[in-house]
Amino acid sequence: MQRLLLFLLCACTQAITTAAAIVPGKAFERFITIWLENQDFAKVVVDSSMVDLKREGIMLTRYYAQTHPSQPNYLAAVAGDYFGLNHDDWVRIPENVATIADLLEDKDVSWGGYFEDMPSPGYMGNYSDGSTGNGGWDYVRKHSPFVSFDSVTAHGERLLNLDSFRAFHRDFAAKSLPQFVFMSPNMMNDGHNTTLSTATDWSREFLRPLLADGAFPERTLIALTYDESEDYAQPNHIVTLLLGSAVPPSLKGTTDDTFYTHYSILATLQANWGLHHLGRYDVGANVFGFVADAAGYQGNREPEGASAVNNSVSYPGLLHEDPDQRTAIPVPNLYLKGAGGLGVLPWIEAAWSGAKKMQTPYDGSGRVWDGDNPPVYGPPTRRTV
Numbered sequence: 409m410q411r412l413l414l415f416l417l418c419a420c421t422q423a424i425t426t427a428a429a430i431v432p433g434k435a436f437e438r439f440i441t442i443w444l445e446n447q448d449f450a451k452v453v454v455d456s457s458m459v460d461l462k463r464e465g466i467m468l469t470r471y472y473a474q475t476h477p478s479q480p481n482y483l484a485a486v487a488g489d490y491f492g493l494n495h496d497d498w499v500r501i502p503e504n505v506a507t508i509a510d511l512l513e514d515k516d517v518s519w520g521g522y523f524e525d526m527p528s529p530g531y532m533g534n535y536s537d538g539s540t541g542n543g544g545w546d547y548v549r550k551h552s553p554f555v556s557f558d559s560v561t562a563h564g565e566r567l568l569n570l571d572s573f574r575a576f577h578r579d580f581a582a583k584s585l586p587q588f589v590f591m592s593p594n595m596m597n598d599g600h601n602t603t604l605s606t607a608t609d610w611s612r613e614f615l616r617p618l619l620a621d622g623a624f625p626e627r628t629l630i631a632l633t634y635d636e637s638e639d640y641a642q643p644n645h646i647v648t649l650l651l652g653s654a655v656p657p658s659l660k661g662t663t664d665d666t667f668y669t670h671y672s673i674l675a676t677l678q679a680n681w682g683l684h685h686l687g688r689y690d691v692g693a694n695v696f697g698f699v700a701d702a703a704g705y706q707g708n709r710e711p712e713g714a715s716a717v718n719n720s721v722s723y724p725g726l727l728h729e730d731p732d733q734r735t736a737i738p739v740p741n742l743y744l745k746g747a748g749g750l751g752v753l754p755w756i757e758a759a760w761s762g763a764k765k766m767q768t769p770y771d772g773s774g775r776v777w778d779g780d781n782p783p784v785y786g787p788p789t790r791r792t793v
């Protein structure tokens with residue numbers, strides 16, 4: 409009898425451990441990033457819902473988007489470059505371009521994306537009417553970055569990691585959310601087709617259960633951000649707010665004035681979980697301050713040219729709509745060490761080994777480029793600045 413009980417107990421524990429398989433991080437066990445649309449820093453910081461939320465988190469005061477319009481910013485945050493993209497139309501990126509999904513899976517960290525009004529898991533269409541659209545577009549492909557990468561869509565099980573907000577609510581209730589979560593509300597709730605306060609009010613309400621005591625069994629960091637600023641004539645300065653149980657209580661209501669961009673999301677995940685890197689602009693991007701401290705990462709710095717950052721227009725690349733500005737996808741730099749303390753992901757190195765000596769714009773310096781200040785290529789062994 410005792411033996412049977414012991415056996416049952418063991419079997420049970422094992423099942424639970426397998427289901428929960430949470431990979432511990434230096435500062436958090438879960439990262440959720442939620443993307444709102446098109447607002448300038450100066451307008452968002454004074455909004456009343458944002459002021460409420462700010463008391464519970466760390467406001468990043470020098471965070472810049474990569475370019476305009478929306479879509480390249482979403483792609484940049486998961487792939488470490490936007491490959492010259494300067495429009496919101498359908499794009500497809502070849503299979504030898506990796507994303508954060510590859511880095512996470514390599515270390516067994518689960519990941520997923522939830523997109524409001526996505527009509528079915530893994531949907532690859534351009535748009536879909538949903539819960540609030542009145543016949544307009546609610547779900548839009550341009551706000552759903554993973555579906556544009558062949559390295560995701562060519563693997564059915566990855567494509568199925570992309571689902572709707574209904575699935576988010578189900579997984580949140582079951583305490584089974586993946587450890588990395590990318591979320592885009594629909595075109596109304598993200599503010600795109602509505603107003604600044606519609607999106608911030610929505611955010612405050614949406615976040616309430618996620619910020620409640622005990623909402624998640626694991627330390628959870630929530631990065632509420634914008635894809636880009638509204639005013640294309642001003643530098644692309646946006647609000648990003650760090651929230652959730654992973655934020656140290658002593659830092660709630662404070663600001664962090666370090667220079668960040670969407671590439672900082674990648675560097676922060678790498679530092680937290682000791683991930684490999686993509687060999688692109690993820691290397692050298694600053695890691696969110698309190699995460700850098702927890703991870704003992706000392707690479708944060710003010711990149712050259714940061715005071716003149718504009719990021720308002722896309723540099724040349726494969727996805728540029730002007731044929732005269734189309735260039736090949738740059739070779740990842742296979743020689744750098746990233747914020748996770750490791751080199752480039754082994755399969756990236758294998759996929760690009762034939763081109764490993766080619767000139768590349770990725771030098772690990774954290775410098776940002778845009779169309780008015782295009783990337784400078786150099787030999788890949790360049791040291792960081």
Ligand SMILES: *[C@@H]1O[C@H](CO)[C@@H](O)[C@H](O)[C@H]1NC(C)=O
Nearest residue numbers: 497498499532533534535549
């Ligand atoms: C999405 O848009 C692209 C480009 O306009 C078009 O070629 C494609 O057929 C569209 N896809 C669907 C499923 O409508």
Ligand SMILES: *[C@@H]1O[C@H](CO)[C@@H](O)[C@H](O)[C@H]1NC(C)=O
Nearest residue numbers: 540541542544545546595601
């Ligand atoms: C949102 O705006 C786009 C144009 O930018 C329009 O085509 C679409 O119908 C609008 N959607 C909603 C839900 O209002």
Ligand SMILES: *[C@@H]1O[C@H](CO)[C@@H](O)[C@H](O)[C@H]1NC(C)=O
Nearest residue numbers: 640641642643718720721780
């Ligand atoms: C930023 O770049 C855009 C596009 O080239 C330009 O119109 C704008 O004047 C620039 N803004 C600043 C502050 O330099």
